[in-house]
Amino acid sequence: MSNTILGYIPLLDLFFLHLGLAFSQWIVLRAGVFSLATVGLAAIGAYTAGIIATKTGIPAPLGLLAGAFTGMAAALLLSWPLARLRGVYQAIATVAFLQIILSLNIYFEGLTGGAMGLNSIPKSVGTLTLFAATAGTVYLMVAITHSRIGRAFDAIRQNEAVAASLGVSITGHQALAFAISGALAGLFGALEAYHSYALVPTQFGFQYLIAIMSYVVLGGRNTVLGPIVGTAILILLPEIARPLAEARMLVYGLLLILVINFLPKGITDTLVDMLKARNLARRKVAAETAETRS
């Protein structure tokens, strides 16, 4: 029994690591920015933490902080030129950013290990740390959702002009969303570095980007539950149906096409909408029966 549970530990770790990045992606989408920078920012955090661990004596917790900090700083820098772009142009610019990060990685071989990657990073992060980081992240996302800032994010995403005319600073809030996204990406990148002994440059590539985006699109973009459900399904699916694991990217691609066509809001958002509509109908019926009685 305990053996079977232990067998699932690596899967659980993977779930936490990916969920953190899914929230990094989720928060920018929430604020109306079509950024695909999360994986690039995660690479920055991962390499910062990895270099600190292999080249200096700085303890792991500080390495994690440094990862989060560099991720946030890079995101803030990126948000500045991105504020002038919208929609698909933001997506293109952020994919270009990812390419630049990958190239820099090769260029600064002395520091990053280049194509060979960064090896023999001491493993200092286990399931418990990952769980704590993920739980903290979920808490932060829920808190933001119910705050003035979360409402401003929603307003910007739904109607930028009206949001601005109500006094919401678009650039300010999108920079804030970016900073949070960058800090999360940097932190979870650093966690990945301290969890897996080694980093290779191809790790933070286009496939990773597609996977993270799939979690958010499949799960839903407007509720905190969305990325959790999306990540859980897409991480578990290849495990349940082993043959699918071979064709993971193919399955993700097909699912994305299906979801975008048939559940454009994602699984949880669609369910939440359905529940709300049902409650509303029930309340209407209740009100009408009360009316006819009186």
Added chain:
Amino acid sequence: MLEIDRLEVRYSGIEALRGVSMTVNSGEVVAMIGPNGAGKSTLLNAISGIVPAHAGHIRLDGRELTVLPAWTVSAMGVLHVPEGRQVFADLTVLENLQLGETCLKSRPRRTTLTDVYDLFPILRERQAQLAGSLSGGQQQMLAIGRALMGSPEILLLDEPSLGLAPVIIAQVFDALRALRASGLTILLIEQNAHLALQASDRAYIIDQGRIVHSGASADLAQDDSVIAHYLGDLAGA
């Protein structure tokens, strides 16, 4: 006082406003009437900073607004109820109203949530409901309530009667009458001339980006020829 001086607005070269000058005094309700495409919405969008002015000035109590970004214009108390309501459909009624407070910043609060709910009781009933599930009339009330939450110095209303049934229009204009009685300064955009003239102190008529006529609303309402000339069958019933 809101003062607009020879304002010009262009959309990629096309002139939408060609030197509009007008004033709205404190405590006044001023109507801007004109046919579709005359430039009415453009005027309000320029005042609230959503579209840039090509030339001319917009001043609120002497302070130039044309140089300010949109999100700081509302901080000065200029609040815009956009054409077609444009409530945030995925947020609840209450969340929409709370967003209206964003622009309060350093100004004192003069309108409270209770005031808005007293003006539009249906919003209190529906406060937990998504704004997208409201009827058109309720959404119009929400859009007005959302602007009121920012304690406006001046309220800019873009065609509040648009697409609403006569009974609902009457309700919305009852609320406007109450706001007027409370001394709120309002710039009211309308296609329905009779409705607008009844609800205002003064009025301007705009056509093809120019002010073509202005005067006391009571006088204009008497003068059928002016309205018929500039507005044709848009004069409204």
